[in-house]
Amino acid sequence: MDDVPSEISVLTLNCWGLKYISELRRERLAEIGRQIAVADPEPHIVALQELWTQEDYRSVRRQTRHKLPYAKFYFSGPFGGGLAILSRWPIEESTMFRYPLNGRPTAFFRGDWFVGKGVAHARIRYGPAPKHVVDVFNTHTHAPYEHGPNDSYLAHRLAQAWEMSKLLRAASERGSLVLALGDFNMVPLSLEHRLITAHAPVRDTWRILHPDSSVGPADHPPERARRRPIPTAEFNIRENGAASDGPYNTWRWPKAQQKRLGVGKPDLPVSPDTIDSRGKRLDYVFAGCGDVAALGGGWVVSRVSVGMMMRHPELGCSLSDHFAVEATLVFHPLDPANAPQPHHYNHAADKSAAMGLTATTTTTTNTTATANTPSTPNPRQQPLHQEKQQHPDDGSTILDDKQDDALHNGTYLQSPRTSSVRGPHSFDSQLLAAVRSPVEPLPASAYDEVLAATRWYAARERAQKRWRGAHFFAAVAAAVGAWVAVWFSPHNWVSFLLMLLLGSLGLVAGTVDGLLALLFFKSELRALREFEWEIVNAKAALAAAGGGPPVPVSDDDGHDDEGDNRGW
Incomplete structure (x- = not known):
């Protein structure tokens, strides 16, 4: 060297x-x-x-x-x-x-x-x-x-x-x-x-x-x-x-x-x-x-x-x-x-x-x-x-x-x-x-800005999670309905193919959205929850260092483990 x-x-x-x-x-x-x-x-x-x-x-x-x-x-x-x-x-x-x-x-x-x-x-x-x-x-x-x-x-x-x-x-x-x-x-x-x-x-x-x-x-x-x-x-x-x-x-x-x-x-x-x-x-x-x-x-x-x-x-x-x-x-x-x-x-x-x-x-x-x-x-x-x-x-x-x-x-x-x-x-x-x-x-106001941006985005992603979950269940219902209807049109090949194709494709699209809701959006919301806790904790530490009353921060914040209730 x-x-x-x-x-x-x-x-x-x-x-x-x-x-x-x-x-x-x-x-x-x-x-x-x-x-x-x-x-x-x-x-x-x-x-x-x-x-x-x-x-x-x-x-x-x-x-x-x-x-x-x-x-x-x-x-x-x-x-x-x-x-x-x-x-x-x-x-x-x-x-x-x-x-x-x-x-x-x-x-x-x-x-x-x-x-x-x-x-x-x-x-x-x-x-x-x-x-x-x-x-x-x-x-x-x-x-x-x-x-x-x-x-x-x-x-x-x-x-x-x-x-x-x-x-x-x-x-x-x-x-x-x-x-x-x-x-x-x-x-x-x-x-x-x-x-x-x-x-x-x-x-x-x-x-x-x-x-x-x-x-x-x-x-x-x-x-x-x-x-x-x-x-x-x-x-x-x-x-x-x-x-x-x-x-x-x-x-x-x-x-x-x-x-x-x-x-x-x-x-x-x-x-x-x-x-x-x-x-x-x-x-x-x-x-x-x-x-x-x-x-x-x-x-x-x-x-x-x-x-x-x-x-x-x-x-x-x-x-x-x-x-x-x-x-x-x-x-x-x-x-x-x-x-x-x-x-x-x-x-x-x-x-x-x-x-x-x-x-x-x-x-x-x-x-x-x-x-x-x-x-x-x-x-x-x-x-x-x-x-x-x-x-x-x-x-x-x-x-x-x-x-x-x-x-x-x-x-x-x-x-x-x-x-x-x-x-x-x-x-x-x-x-x-x-x-x-x-x-x-x-300043404390900067932490408030971070929390506001995080919570706004979390609300958006919760809405996306609900919508995609609903799409999955709707797609399953539509696919089942299409497959049942197939049996009532055995001699109409056009209707048979359309219902089979649309039902299958709809189910595939719904399944993708369902997996996104179950895997990605839940994971993202949990990461957002971790980030929010750390920001709240830093803000509480700032208040304590400045001589103000400490702000208690706890894991038990009223949110359920799935991150779906009370804002999550």
Whole structure:
């Protein structure tokens, strides 16, 4: 094994590798592998999503194995979870966690249930000491096919964020450096996002360096409430981290414009000043600090950017319908005067903090600076690179004192060049904030929102269960009636065949619905009941920690074992 690294670079990318569906899949995946192999800075850990086939996985491995010799392709569900982790260092352990709530088999045209989505975990050792370990969690949560107050998949994403937070919290309590990478299908500061940062001591690396970045596309209500101008494509990439749905990605262009790309056809560059009202951030790198007491310091964020923006050198198309998110963590020593006690990560106070019970947060101010609008990049050759002035001591970027805050001087659509090494993004500030306030607590109202979404969805699924159960019994009655009627038309072959056929087909359809009601919907309702109990319990713990009267939580909540009475 190499010497203990002082920095760790990670990359996460949704590869859009749907077999028979994703266009130019083989060519794009092969180029993705080549670009990962030559990436600068060189990634040490790579998390890939929507890498569905062994063929594509082997294609990526052929290109990357000399740089990332250790790798794991994860198997899940009838068609696979589409997850893979590549590493420079050995993978000591590996687990695939299936989400208890993950779509519906009735929505077969969406496929989330059939691929068995979950969390791919790899325990990676980067050094000889007991705490020289990275616990990497890679996920692709349920897609947000619906929007608004009647989003029937919101409960699934909330439950998945909750499950992820529990895994992250457990790994953090063991003292590992924790990384959560992937396509989370959520926008920043959404309820799902806050569940993760409130219940696990991890930070959204993008918001550490860009605390005033957008919280969704321009038409997203919370983003509209910020009253910011609609950003340009360049600003959305550099400052908002919008790796999805932006105009730089050719797979988001109209079909007529996509047809202008191809072998031997000229480049179609995108102006950095193009207004981008749809770009958003769905892909994340969440990171912990590691065991600060045991290591004498922790891991802080020195760089985060959108990557893999180059186009295919021959086909001219983007390599995926997402861009990558890249981050570099640097180990930073902690001043002994601020160091926690050796038992810090197992202390009851930290466990309460990880449960969202702390009331103290570290407030930071946003300090950014303006820069000239960058020139148009070569779309086939290079991603966008932010110019940096290196700090002489730790490699961080510094701020020109003559530059004003872009968010207050009317130049919001331009990209700030750097952030202050002496400001809220400094390594010391990051580490102290992570030690003193390891989580971002949720108010009780947030738990009420989770419970409201869960109960609304549970009521919907109970209605579906009843309807499908009724369909089964109606189909049985209709089939019996048809078969009896057959005996009264022995000489009328048309009637005989119609009644036999309709009765049999109706029974088959009813049986399918009956099995769904008996197996899937009951299982789903039980998982929802477990999720609700955990949320109610967390809310009760929050009330007790805040000095309020404790809210009793019991298994005996008036629901019967079948989950059909009194709301279940």
